[in-house]
Amino acid sequence: MNETTLVKKRLVALDVFRGITIATMILVNTPGSWAHVYPPLLHSKWAGCTPTDLVFPFFLFIIGVAMWFSFRKFDHRANPAALRKLARRVLVILAIGWALNAFPYVRDYSTFRFMGVLQRIALAYGIASLLCLYLNRKKLLIVSGAILLGYWLLLWGGGGADPYGLETNLVRKIDLFVFGPKHVWHGFGIAFDPEGLLSTLPATVSILLGYFTGRIIDGEASIREAVLKLLLWGTTALAVGVVWNPVFPLIKGIWTSSYVLYTGGIAMIGLAWCLWLIDVKGIDRWSRPFQVFGMNSLFAFVLSEFWVLVIIYWVRIPTGAGETTSLYGWLYHHVFEAMAGPLNGSLLFALFHVALFWLALLPLYRKRIYIKI
Numbered sequence: 001m002n003e004t005t006l007v008k009k010r011l012v013a014l015d016v017f018r019g020i021t022i023a024t025m026i027l028v029n030t031p032g033s034w035a036h037v038y039p040p041l042l043h044s045k046w047a048g049c050t051p052t053d054l055v056f057p058f059f060l061f062i063i064g065v066a067m068w069f070s071f072r073k074f075d076h077r078a079n080p081a082a083l084r085k086l087a088r089r090v091l092v093i094l095a096i097g098w099a100l101n102a103f104p105y106v107r108d109y110s111t112f113r114f115m116g117v118l119q120r121i122a123l124a125y126g127i128a129s130l131l132c133l134y135l136n137r138k139k140l141l142i143v144s145g146a147i148l149l150g151y152w153l154l155l156w157g158g159g160g161a162d163p164y165g166l167e168t169n170l171v172r173k174i175d176l177f178v179f180g181p182k183h184v185w186h187g188f189g190i191a192f193d194p195e196g197l198l199s200t201l202p203a204t205v206s207i208l209l210g211y212f213t214g215r216i217i218d219g220e221a222s223i224r225e226a227v228l229k230l231l232l233w234g235t236t237a238l239a240v241g242v243v244w245n246p247v248f249p250l251i252k253g254i255w256t257s258s259y260v261l262y263t264g265g266i267a268m269i270g271l272a273w274c275l276w277l278i279d280v281k282g283i284d285r286w287s288r289p290f291q292v293f294g295m296n297s298l299f300a301f302v303l304s305e306f307w308v309l310v311i312i313y314w315v316r317i318p319t320g321a322g323e324t325t326s327l328y329g330w331l332y333h334h335v336f337e338a339m340a341g342p343l344n345g346s347l348l349f350a351l352f353h354v355a356l357f358w359l360a361l362l363p364l365y366r367k368r369i370y371i372k373i
Contacts, residue, residue: 011217012287013271013277013279013287014066014294015290015295016274016284016290016294017270017271018059018062018293018294018297019287019289019290019291019294019295020290021055021058021062022059022294022301024055025055025056025059025304026353026354027350027354028055031347032331032332032336032337032346032349033332033337033342035342036346037343037347038343038347040052046166046251047164047250048249049252049259049262049263053259054267057206057252057259057260058263058266058267060121060124060203060210061207061209061210061213061268063121064206064211064212064214065213065214065271066210067207067214068210068211068218069214071129071132071133078130083133086133087126089125090123090126091122092373093118093119093122094118094119096118097118097119097122098114098119100118100302100306101113101116103306104313104314113183113184113193114183115175115185115195117195117301119195124203124204124207127201128204131143140208140211144205148202148261149257151201151257152248152256152257154170155248155256156248164251164256166188166190167192170198171254172191172192172196174197174198178197188253202257202259203260205264206263210264210267212233213233213271216229216233223276223279223280224280226272227272230271230275231268233268234264234265234267235265237261237262237268241258241259241262241265244261250262274287289358291365292361292365293358295365296365299373303357303360304353312328313326315327317330332346332349336348336349
C-alpha cells in the first residue's frame with residue numbers, strides 16, 4: 001500500500017496518538033493519593049507547563065484532526081444534516097458532563113458546578129465546528145488569530161494590576177458573575193474554574209489547530225510530505241508560544257494564547273512522529289495497545305470518571321466501629337501503598353486503572369465496535 005493511499009484510509013497514527021493521550025489522562029487523573037504524586041504527573045500550580053498540562057489540549061487538538069475527516073462527508077459546509085449532528089453531539093456531551101458533576105445525585109445542588117472537562121469539550125467543539133462549516137480556510141485562519149490576540153487584550157484590559165493572576169483574571173470575574181461562587185470549582189483554594197466560559201474561546205483554537213492539521217494530512221500527496229509540513233508548522237507554533245510566554249505566560253488555568261500555540265505545536269510534532277513511525281516506516285507493534293484506547297477515547301474517559309466516582313461515593317468498605325471507607329481509599333492503602341509505599345503505591349494505583357480500562361475496552365477493539373459520544 002503506498003503512502004497516498006494511506007492518506008485516504010483511517011489513520012492508525014491518529015488512533016495511537018489519541019490512545020496515548022487518553023491513557024495518560026487516566027494515569028494523571030487517578031493517583032492513589034493526591035498527596036503522593038510524582039511532579040511530572042501533576043498540573044502546574046499556575047504558570048508553566050508540565051507533561052500533565054499537555055493532555056487536555058492534546059485531546060482537543062485530536063478532536064480537531066478528526067473533525068477534518070468527519071466533515072468531508074458534508075464537503076466542509078453547513079447543511080441541515082451537519083448541523084443536526086453537531087447539535088446532537090454537543091447536547092449529549094454537555095448532558096454527560098452535567099450528569100458526572102451531579103454525582104452522586106442525592107446532594108446539595110446549591111453547589112452544583114456547571115462547567116467541567118466535558119462541558120469545555122462540548123462548547124469548544126460546537127464553536128469550532130460552526131466556524132469550520134461556515135468559513136473558508138483564509139477566514140478561519142484570520143478568526144483563529146483574532147481570537148488569540150483578542151483574548152490577550154481582553155485579559156490584559158480586564159484583570160487590573162495583575163491581569164493573569166489567579167484571583168484577579170477576567171475569566172474568574174465572568175464566571176463569578178454568571179454562575180456565582182458556589183457553582184464553580186474550588187480546587188485552587190478559591191472560587192475559580194479552570195474550564196471557565198471565557199477561556200473556552202482560546203480552547204476553540206486548540207481544536208482549530210487540529211482541524212488545520214487534518215487538512216495538511218489530507219491535502220498532501222503523501223504522508224511523508226505531510227509529516228515534514230507538520231514538523232515545520234508545529235515547530236513554528238511552539239516557538240511563537242515560547243516567545244509570547246514572557247508577556248502572556250503559559251497558564252493552563254486560563255488557557256492563555258501562548259499556551260494554545262505551545263501545546264498545539266507539540267501536538268503537531270507528536271502526531272507527525274506517530275505518522276512517520278507507523279504510517280510511513282511501518283513500525284507499529286509498540287502502538288497496538290494504544291489503539292485500544294484510541295478507538296473509543298471519549299467513552300474511555302467517561303467510563304473512567306464514572307468508575308472513580310462510584311468507588312469513592314457508592315462502594316463503602318467497613319473499617320470497624322460502624323465506620324466505613326471508600327473502595328478507592330481502601331484499595332490504595334491496603335493493596336498498593338502496602339505493596340510499594342505511599343509514592344510508588346500511588347503510581348501503581350494509577351497504572352492499575354490504566355490497565356483496568358484497557359481490559360474493559362479490549363473486547364470493543366477486537367470486535368471493531370465504536371461507541372460514539
